Amino acid sequence: KNQVEQSPQSLIILEGKNCTLQCNYTVSPFSNLRWYKQDTGRGPVSLTIMTFSENTKSNGRYTATLDADTKQSSLHITASQLSDSASYICVVSDAGGYQKVTFGIGTKLQVIP
Amino acid sequence: IAGITQAPTSQILAAGRRMTLRCTQDMRHNAMYWYRQDLGLGLRLIHYSNTAGTTGKGEVPDGYSVSRANTDDFPLTLASAVPSQTSVYFCASSATGYGGELFFGEGSRLTVL
Numbered sequence: 388k389n390q391v392e393q394s395p396q397s398l399i400i401l402e403g404k405n406c407t408l409q410c411n412y413t414v415s416p417f418s419n420l421r422w423y424k425q426d427t428g429r430g431p432v433s434l435t436i437m438t439f440s441e442n443t444k445s446n447g448r449y450t451a452t453l454d455a456d457t458k459q460s461s462l463h464i465t466a467s468q469l470s471d472s473a474s475y476i477c478v479v480s481d482a483g484g485y486q487k488v489t490f491g492i493g494t495k496l497q498v499i500p
Numbered sequence: 501i502a503g504i505t506q507a508p509t510s511q512i513l514a515a516g517r518r519m520t521l522r523c524t525q526d527m528r529h530n531a532m533y534w535y536r537q538d539l540g541l542g543l544r545l546i547h548y549s550n551t552a553g554t555t556g557k558g559e560v561p562d563g564y565s566v567s568r569a570n571t572d573d574f575p576l577t578l579a580s581a582v583p584s585q586t587s588v589y590f591c592a593s594s595a596t597g598y599g600g601e602l603f604f605g606e607g608s609r610l611t612v613l
Binding site for chain 1: 504540541542543544545590592599601602604605606607
């Protein structure tokens with residue numbers, strides 16, 4: 388069964404600090420991995436997409452990494468801002484079927500002043 | 501602003517009542533999806549449609565039905581609501597179908613008493 392596990396479940400950091408969120412997956416065969424940001428009471432919004440051949444991709448202060456061999460991804464947030472407070476969801480697509488997208492439960496990040 | 505529009509934003513209804521959650525997109529995406537999001541669980545696929553006129557069952561389809569009469573609309577119906585259907589429901593669409601970026605609505609919070 389395809390699974391996506393994220394850690395930590397929740398995290399509190401001071402404004403201006405960096406943090407790293409982790410995602411481990413067992414999805415196979417792998418197609419792509421996306422990180423979504425979900426603000427409280429809103430729908431998720433895509434931050435980055437990683438394909439098999441990509442190791443690192445940045446989107447402003449967000450940098451995602453992918454190690455396809457160990458089936459791990461991380462999302463690094465640099466110089467955090469209060470607006471970064473949200474849940475971050477790792478989503479992995481497999482190459483085997485139309486609806487085969489597996490969601491992680493998410494990491495709830497709170498940035499405090 | 502282009503995107504996904506869901507209605508209602510929130511609803512409380514009695515068990516046994518029929519309820520339709522509406523979803524409209526103006527991006528001309530072929531694929532549309534309905535997910536439910538519950539505390540401690542990742543987003544779970546209820547039903548999907550890869551093009552107008554076709555629908556398919558997702559991970560948790562029981563108690564729900566959908567239709568896709570045209571490209572823009574994808575309503576979700578609960579024929580006889582039960583308390584376990586209390587959840588936040590998200591409609592989403594994607595341009596490329598499987599594995600593509602998902603664009604989510606803002607969600608419909610449903611409480612069944």
